[in-house]
Amino acid sequence: MSSKTEHKRRKLYRSRIIRTEVQDPSFKDERLNVEEFLKSREFEVNQLQMAQLKSKKNSSTRCFQSLPRSMRRRTASHNIKRVPRRLRPRMIREMTSNNGSILTKKPKHSRGRELYKLKRLHRLLKLATVAKSKGKPLDLPAGLDLKEKLRIVRSHIAELQNAKDAEVQTYDNMHLKFIKLHQQSLNNKLGSMDNTAVNELAVFKPHALKYSNRQKKFKWLPTHVWHAKRAHMIKRWGFNIALQPSQKCYRATHRNYLHSHCIAWDTSYIGTIILHHPTSLTPLIELVGRLSKNKAIKPKFLKNHKIWEGIIYQDNEDSIGHSQIIWQDLANVKQCILRVHPSLYESLFKLILKLAPKDVTVFDCRYSLASFQVAGPAALTALGAVMKTATANENWKQLCSFRDNSMIPTGSSISFYINDPRYLNKPHKYHHNIREDELDLVIAIKEGKVFDSASFEDLFTYQGRIKSYKNQPSLKELDLRRNIIVNNDNVENLGKTLPRNPDDPLVPIHLSKLENGYYQVIVPWYWNLPVWYKLMRFPEVRYGGLRQMHQLNLESNRPTYPFDYPFWYHGFVSSFIQGRELQKKWELRPKGKRLSYSKLNIHSLPGELLGELGDPFVSDWRYLQALQYALKVHKECVHLDPSSFDVSNWTTLGHRCLKQLQDVYECVRDVQRQDSEFENADEEKILPIPIKYQGEYQFDPTKIDNVSVVVRDEIPKLPVTLISVEIEGTGHITTNARLYQVPSHDWQSWLANNEQKPVRAKYLVGFVTTGTLNLASGKHTGIGCMSYEVNQLLHKENHHHLLLRNVGEVTFRLVKFQDIPL
Amino acid sequence: MKRERIDGTLIKHPPMRKYKVTEEKNTFFVKSSTLYVSAVKQISKKVEKLNATQTKNKVFIVKGMGKSIPKVLSIGVYFQLKNYRVEVFTGSVKVLDEFEKEDDDSILSKRTVSSVEVRIIL
Numbered sequence: 001m002s003s004k005t006e007h008k009r010r011k012l013y014r015s016r017i018i019r020t021e022v023q024d025p026s027f028k029d030e031r032l033n034v035e036e037f038l039k040s041r042e043f044e045v046n047q048l049q050m051a052q053l054k055s056k057k058n059s060s061t062r063c064f065q066s067l068p069r070s071m072r073r074r075t076a077s078h079n080i081k082r083v084p085r086r087l088r089p090r091m092i093r094e095m096t097s098n099n100g101s102i103l104t105k106k107p108k109h110s111r112g113r114e115l116y117k118l119k120r121l122h123r124l125l126k127l128a129t130v131a132k133s134k135g136k137p138l139d140l141p142a143g144l145d146l147k148e149k150l151r152i153v154r155s156h157i158a159e160l161q162n163a164k165d166a167e168v169q170t171y172d173n174m175h176l177k178f179i180k181l182h183q184q185s186l187n188n189k190l191g192s193m194d195n196t197a198v199n200e201l202a203v204f205k206p207h208a209l210k211y212s213n214r215q216k217k218f219k220w221l222p223t224h225v226w227h228a229k230r231a232h233m234i235k236r237w238g239f240n241i242a243l244q245p246s247q248k249c250y251r252a253t254h255r256n257y258l259h260s261h262c263i264a265w266d267t268s269y270i271g272t273i274i275l276h277h278p279t280s281l282t283p284l285i286e287l288v289g290r291l292s293k294n295k296a297i298k299p300k301f302l303k304n305h306k307i308w309e310g311i312i313y314q315d316n317e318d319s320i321g322h323s324q325i326i327w328q329d330l331a332n333v334k335q336c337i338l339r340v341h342p343s344l345y346e347s348l349f350k351l352i353l354k355l356a357p358k359d360v361t362v363f364d365c366r367y368s369l370a371s372f373q374v375a376g377p378a379a380l381t382a383l384g385a386v387m388k389t390a391t392a393n394e395n396w397k398q399l400c401s402f403r404d405n406s407m408i409p410t411g412s413s414i415s416f417y418i419n420d421p422r423y424l425n426k427p428h429k430y431h432h433n434i435r436e437d438e439l440d441l442v443i444a445i446k447e448g449k450v451f452d453s454a455s456f457e458d459l460f461t462y463q464g465r466i467k468s469y470k471n472q473p474s475l476k477e478l479d480l481r482r483n484i485i486v487n488n489d490n491v492e493n494l495g496k497t498l499p500r501n502p503d504d505p506l507v508p509i510h511l512s513k514l515e516n517g518y519y520q521v522i523v524p525w526y527w528n529l530p531v532w533y534k535l536m537r538f539p540e541v542r543y544g545g546l547r548q549m550h551q552l553n554l555e556s557n558r559p560t561y562p563f564d565y566p567f568w569y570h571g572f573v574s575s576f577i578q579g580r581e582l583q584k585k586w587e588l589r590p591k592g593k594r595l596s597y598s599k600l601n602i603h604s605l606p607g608e609l610l611g612e613l614g615d616p617f618v619s620d621w622r623y624l625q626a627l628q629y630a631l632k633v634h635k636e637c638v639h640l641d642p643s644s645f646d647v648s649n650w651t652t653l654g655h656r657c658l659k660q661l662q663d664v665y666e667c668v669r670d671v672q673r674q675d676s677e678f679e680n681a682d683e684e685k686i687l688p689i690p691i692k693y694q695g696e697y698q699f700d701p702t703k704i705d706n707v708s709v710v711v712r713d714e715i716p717k718l719p720v721t722l723i724s725v726e727i728e729g730t731g732h733i734t735t736n737a738r739l740y741q742v743p744s745h746d747w748q749s750w751l752a753n754n755e756q757k758p759v760r761a762k763y764l765v766g767f768v769t770t771g772t773l774n775l776a777s778g779k780h781t782g783i784g785c786m787s788y789e790v791n792q793l794l795h796k797e798n799h800h801h802l803l804l805r806n807v808g809e810v811t812f813r814l815v816k817f818q819d820i821p822l
Numbered sequence: 823m824k825r826e827r828i829d830g831t832l833i834k835h836p837p838m839r840k841y842k843v844t845e846e847k848n849t850f851f852v853k854s855s856t857l858y859v860s861a862v863k864q865i866s867k868k869v870e871k872l873n874a875t876q877t878k879n880k881v882f883i884v885k886g887m888g889k890s891i892p893k894v895l896s897i898g899v900y901f902q903l904k905n906y907r908v909e910v911f912t913g914s915v916k917v918l919d920e921f922e923k924e925d926d927d928s929i930l931s932k933r934t935v936s937s938v939e940v941r942i943i944l
Contacts (some may be wrong), residue, residue, distance in 0.1 A: 042919055260843070260846045298924075298925045298926075299925055299926055299927070300926055300927040300928070301923060303927065304927055306927070345838070377841060378841055380841070381841045401840050401841065402838055402839065402840065402841060403839040403840060403841040403842075403845075404841075405836050405839065406835060406836060407835050407836055407837070407838055407839075407918070408835075409835070409920055409928065409930070412847070438916070439838070439916050439917075439918055439932050440837045442835075442918060442930070443918075443930045446927075446928075447927075447928055670861070
């Protein structure tokens with residue numbers, strides 16, 4: 001055995017020895033010296049703890065293995081730059097001793113004639129790409145030399161350019177003309193442009209043509225490449241969105257949000273519609289009043305730049321979803337800014353186009369305004385470390401020194417210009433002592449006195465956004481500037497922030513505090529990435545995905561769109577999709593190893609059917625709707641004279657008569673069977689949503705004849721309401737758990753003694769749409785919906801408990817419920 | 823002096839706090855809803871951790887205002903009895919009251935609340 005391996009072996013052996021005091025000196029002459037005895041035990045306990053640490057440290061053979069998970073990198077085994085500086089000498093030692101190669105230098109590039117040729121080819125490729133982007137790729141004949149090819153491509157591009165310029169001149173709309181002209185001749189080298197559409201839906205233009213094919217259906221956000229390396233992505237609502245970081249982070253998310261750090265999300269997928277009127281706000285107020293049932297047009301939102309968050313309605317009747325509204329009542333600009341979730345965007349845009357009067361212009365800014373949200377105690381500090389105001393701004397400095405709590409009123413917003421964040425070598429905090437008048441600042445923000453109208457105007461007008469891209473410097477240029485400063489002056493300038501050149505653009509941003517306590521920053525689309533890069537370099541910032549938002553919402557008892565809103569179309573569809581995915585996974589398992597839902601004996605009472613209620617993979621609202629209706633029909637007819645029924649269980653039209661409770665269950669199964677036949681007939685068809693948010697239950701007892709039957713097409717929508725549930729005692733809650741009303745005759749045994757009693761299926765009143773361990777309350781909690789009628793009844797009786805049963809289980813657990821307003 | 827009544831639903835905002843990374847380790851804020859035993863347990867754990875990691879300036883701060891002042895002081899007494907040196911500082915903090923109205927802008931008004939800071943010296 002070589003001496004090296006021998007040494008290693010010995011080291012490992014030594015690390016695993018736990019020293020003990022076997023020959024105990026405390027026991028002498030048949031007497032125990034308690035003090036000494038305790039001391040030696042203490043020594044042993046310490047040794048045990050030390051041994052655990054030592055063994056862990058010694059078993060790792062490479063230095064990066066001792067790093068915390070969040071600091072480990074994929075290529076850390078051979079790339080020295082992937083480990084922190086302090087570990088690099090050790091890393092070099094380890095690699096040289098293991099005969100590993102060290103990656104320190106880049107490979108050499110070509111030189112001389114070869115390099116010249118490559119450069120020419122590069123230029124040709126660039127030109128060919130431009131030609132392709134103008135709409136007509138060019139087929140070059142073979143056999144020509146490079147110079148000739150370049151000439152042909154150039155003339156081809158010029159031709160196309162002239163044709164496009166001529167086309168732009170024919171546009172009537174002056175807004176459109178301005179935007180298109182800018183798109184023809186960009187004002188910067190980076191290819192940043194304002195992609196706003198006027199009175200129509202915008203067409204997405206990918207930043208790099210190379211990746212355009214991948215973005216036909218699902219567009220990339222500005223930070224896509226950054227996220228794709230670090231997070232699991234999901235394709236939803238026309239975008240590629242981060243679902244969750246690759247690293248496990250359930251507990252870390254909770255801690256970062258609540259105690260020490262902050263979490264940032266790229267929310268550029270949220271679409272922005274801008275309603276513009278040349279002279280006055282009145283037509284816009286009328287339009288938005290119709291959409292929001294006059295809630296967003298209250299005076300408090302029209303002045304002081306307070307943003308409105310609430311529900312928008314279609315035809316003043318049906319609620320569609322959430323929206324944010326920002327009013328812009330400036331001297332030159334009269335606008336209303338609507339921000340909605342991408343799932344609603346297109347339908348809302350079309351609706352607005354239909355409702356808008358002629359003199360109102362509707363801008364689609366989906367791909368011209370980006371945004372991100374930051375939440376947690378360090379949120380403001382992190383934003384301040386990255387977004388440096390262009391002119392000295394004491395207010396912003398002061399605001400950034402605060403820990404984020406509920407100190408700043410929700411809905412308040414400020415707007416200002418920031419410098420290009422790439423000037424910073426790395427983000428640094430503002431050092432600012434809190435002044436005496438700290439509360440005056442909050443009052444000033446609230447009253448809109450800190451607001452900079454010029455930047456507010458620039459951000460939400462295409463002229464302003466185009467201006468913000470003018471002469472946008474490339475990273476290369478910035479590095480050159482940095483080199484010049486360091487070389488000319490001295491090395492002390494290394495790592496310092498670059499001064500702003502007078503030609504450089506300023507970036508207008510809008511910062512607002514949302515109802516959920518998050519800070520939302522809106523920036524021009526192509527400025528999102530530079531800000532994001534720098535934000536992620538601030539040590540107290542973590543990034544999140546949709547799951548993290550969902551988790552934090554659950555922790556503060558807030559429903560998440562769309563998953564917790566099954567009465568809206570997209571909520572219903574998303575739960576349907578999730579269900580199908582679960583079902584596929586279940587079907588892949590062998591029969592012996594999967595739970596057979598149809599054989600469960602859940603309601604072990606006579607007259608009850610076997611099997612899970614409804615579809616076990618989703619919250620089966622259709623089942624609940626049919627059940628509640630059938631029960632009502634059954635109840636109405638119980639008092640009828642039994643002799644009026646036929647002897648048979650079936651009417652002449654082939655409907656089942658509801659004579660007994662079992663008939664009700666059978667009847668619900670009939671409905672399900674018919675539904676699946678209907679679905680199988682046409683796969684494109686989706687059943688209408690079986691529930692609605694609150695409102696009247698359209699049940700007319702007089703319509704029911706002597707014969708109690710349920711006709712599938714005539715079942716009215718079931719009104720439901722949003723609730724949150726919390727488990728009492730032990731047990732867990734999972735998504736799609738079934739909620740039951742506590743049977744009135746069993747109140748005592750459930751509430752006083754918590755005694756398990758069998759429950760009938762007819763007491764089913766709702767489902768849990770999200771349920772898991774809630775780290776904020778230390779218990780399992782959930783968010784779901786229950787029948788509105790039952791909810792009202794329970795409130796009247798002052799009962800706040802339900803029974804919960806997870807899918808595939810037979811145990812019922814007592815939960816406490818609470819209403820959540822929409 | 824009695825303050826004038828302002829219309830609207832009252833939203834109480836907490837006092838301003840500067841963001842400090844170290845605050846997580848060496849400070850504990852007591853709310854009126856904080857349970858006494860729970861607070862004592864949490865503080866004891868944090869004190870132990872601080873004692874083990876910090877080499878100098880070993881001070882743990884317990885803060886509270888208004889209704890929670892007696893609770894903060896009794897926590898101080900608890901640690902005094904555990905043979906820690908405890909110092910008490912009194913002071914006042916400014917808070918904001920927001921009176922939200924249905925249609926019009928909400929009104930913000932300042933208020934001063936007495937506060938107490940108990941320093942447990944390790």
